[in-house]
Amino acid sequence: MSDRISVTVWNEYRTEQENDFVHTSYSDGIHTLLAEKLRTRDFDVQTAVLDEPEHGLTDELLDRTDVLVWWGHDAHDEVRNEIVTKVRESVLDGMGIIVLHSGQGSKIFESLLGTSGDVCWRHADETERIWVIDQNHPITDGIDEYIELEEAATYGEPFDIPSPDDLVFVSWFEGGDIFRSGCCYYRRNGRIFYFRPGDERYPIYENEQILDVLENSVRWAATGASGTSEFGHRRDPPNQ
Amino acid sequence: MSDRISVTVWNEYRTEQENDFVHTSYSDGIHTLLAEKLRTRDFDVQTAVLDEPEHGLTDELLDRTDVLVWWGHDAHDEVRNEIVTKVRESVLDGMGIIVLHSGQGSKIFESLLGTSGDVCWRHADETERIWVIDQNHPITDGIDEYIELEEAATYGEPFDIPSPDDLVFVSWFEGGDIFRSGCCYYRRNGRIFYFRPGDERYPIYENEQILDVLENSVRWAATGASGTSEFGHRRDPPNQ
């Protein structure tokens, strides 16, 4: 019986099989690398992918998942609405969720925030510098002033999100863009962290500082409320 | 050609036709009274109801609506998803929306916030005192420290909403409950105000102070951003 946090890494797992430009780090799928890396951080990790039945997200798996890590890019529309609804309910009931990179366009992110998550973007192999904006946040514990990635896909504002409950990182890009790249939201019992770094072309999930942030964010997201709220009709005033 | 703010009052319009307990103020429908009252505040006001085609919310009407006032209670589920999607897109594009009372359970509110909007409630004819929490907000301009309603339906916490971008009012109820009764949210270009007072049993929308708040909130919600954001691929860095 383990006290370790149970993490499920979900991956669309299409782009790695279809495109030559994908970095060799991800030859077995981004989920495989992420799972391996997170295991070294003392988490229990399982994976699930789009093309499995129920997209791999069975009730049983969601029930024992403390934190879900979400990677999707080209096939957001293929995620079935009833699975999105189920995942969203799990988040509201206290499962944490880490939405990575292009997951800003996923149905689950949109359904939790109310906005589209649209961004501006381009591929220009630009240097990215991810600045810590909130040093008093568990997710930035032990992180330097900034993390530098030599080459990255560029995301820029406007970014169609509600004002984050906690704005943790803002990225600088060589070509002139900035981007709110680390954003926390709270929804009922659930904790949501959007973290921009990624893209299939660069071995960003091999970067130990990025993995430090992922570890911190998993630990933070795992501590959502565990209780069950009771809503609805109350016949009597509570003081009677 | 008018410079006046164009307001559409939407009503489910079921409870008034089906229940004897509805206050006589609303004998022609809550929308009819609200429209009449808002016209005296110098707005252009039209109405729409659930049982009209497209629930009365045609593209043409949404296009010329600056602020939509939403009343629903018993038939939230009958609002068709494609209409909800259309209204949500209008809000993201800059239309304001005022969600009243039991509208906390509507699909449109849930789709903009990401949470269920669930509350605790009871009917006990309790006195409600609606306290101003943010006196430095346009919605409380000219409002006293609190507004007192002699009898009201009770709503209580927990209230399943994201932490409001602006928390404007908190209600006190005689029986021991408090409730975040005035909450602002910003979603892309749109402005959302949830305002609790209402219920079909009491003539609350005859109360001039409540109408002052409604007037203020309509003026506030009408000033969402008007521009169109362009998202998506940018081939070149913006500085080239």
Added chain:
Amino acid sequence: MSDRISVTVWNEYRTEQENDFVHTSYSDGIHTLLAEKLRTRDFDVQTAVLDEPEHGLTDELLDRTDVLVWWGHDAHDEVRNEIVTKVRESVLDGMGIIVLHSGQGSKIFESLLGTSGDVCWRHADETERIWVIDQNHPITDGIDEYIELEEAATYGEPFDIPSPDDLVFVSWFEGGDIFRSGCCYYRRNGRIFYFRPGDERYPIYENEQILDVLENSVRWAATGASGTSEFGHRRDPPNQ
């Protein structure tokens, strides 16, 4: 060598010596009872009072304090400005601070928030019900929907504070008032929690639920950032 959190309970310690109405629980000073209670929660606790040299807040004590608990009421003006400055610097450098009840009027609270902290108040032995507003916050972990105090001093809005970074509790009072009674703020590396319950007349700090909140808030406030930020002139761009 202890890993336990080091808590300093600071007390003005005047009202207990000067007034007959003070509850017998506090006959040795509120700080004495609070220290005793917090020790049962596995903290290292020391105390300091106004009439000691430097108000007991020596550099040495502040250096080894993780979280300072502040109680003051009648003699806020007697706290010397240089001590306030020193405490404030300690908070900005990462010491947590819990400001209790009438401490809303203290110089240290005002200097960290920028507003007066003024409240409305009266003594009427009213029942207080402290509602959890944010169940997804470490400070409410394990706390029921509300905590009820049979008799309490009344505080009411307006409460002259900035909108809290996290609004955790709102109190209901029998006589018609509500009050934002649990408020978190972040200032550089420091974490600040204001918690309303108290008053010398009632044995509120004997209440185990109130002590649960205090324990949670001490643990939360102890986790402010530990690093030192470097501000000022940088000759070179960081990427050169």
Added chain:
Amino acid sequence: MSDRISVTVWNEYRTEQENDFVHTSYSDGIHTLLAEKLRTRDFDVQTAVLDEPEHGLTDELLDRTDVLVWWGHDAHDEVRNEIVTKVRESVLDGMGIIVLHSGQGSKIFESLLGTSGDVCWRHADETERIWVIDQNHPITDGIDEYIELEEAATYGEPFDIPSPDDLVFVSWFEGGDIFRSGCCYYRRNGRIFYFRPGDERYPIYENEQILDVLENSVRWAATGASGTSEFGHRRDPPNQ
């Protein structure tokens, strides 16, 4: 009798008299140029400088000022504490304040926020791009996606401020820095806007887009609450 907003531009007015590097636009003082420019935006504008009696900030002037624009740089320490206290009280009572550029280090800014306002900085004639983060805010009305300044003094994170109530702009700098360059705060009745662009070396206050932001921010800051809050003892419950 004018309905126009009354603006007071306050300037330290030292650097322009002491340094050769100051841009010729400011040869009569930054306050003189700013006053001239703001007058073209239909405001009533007066000026005050450090070396006048009471630093020019008489009770009479503060009483009729709707919005105070604050410029200081090298002589923050020479602003007397009693004047800072008086200005702060005016802000809490509803006077708006726009703190420009190096005013982040002023006593008035620190006293309203509770943090030092410290930044990282250098002079390297870098291009600055000021990105709109909140397009749904009155201060960005009519402003493009970003404002570009060909050469500017560089400010970088960390920036020692509380998380802004509204984060409106974030700047990108050529050399690798980002900075939260447009930040709103609310303190009781007062509205505070910090706006980074400035520096004596560059004719930034000749830039019409920067002046558009200043105009918007003055109009926004002028609409703080006008009422007087009453705090303190209330003998009777408000409902008796």
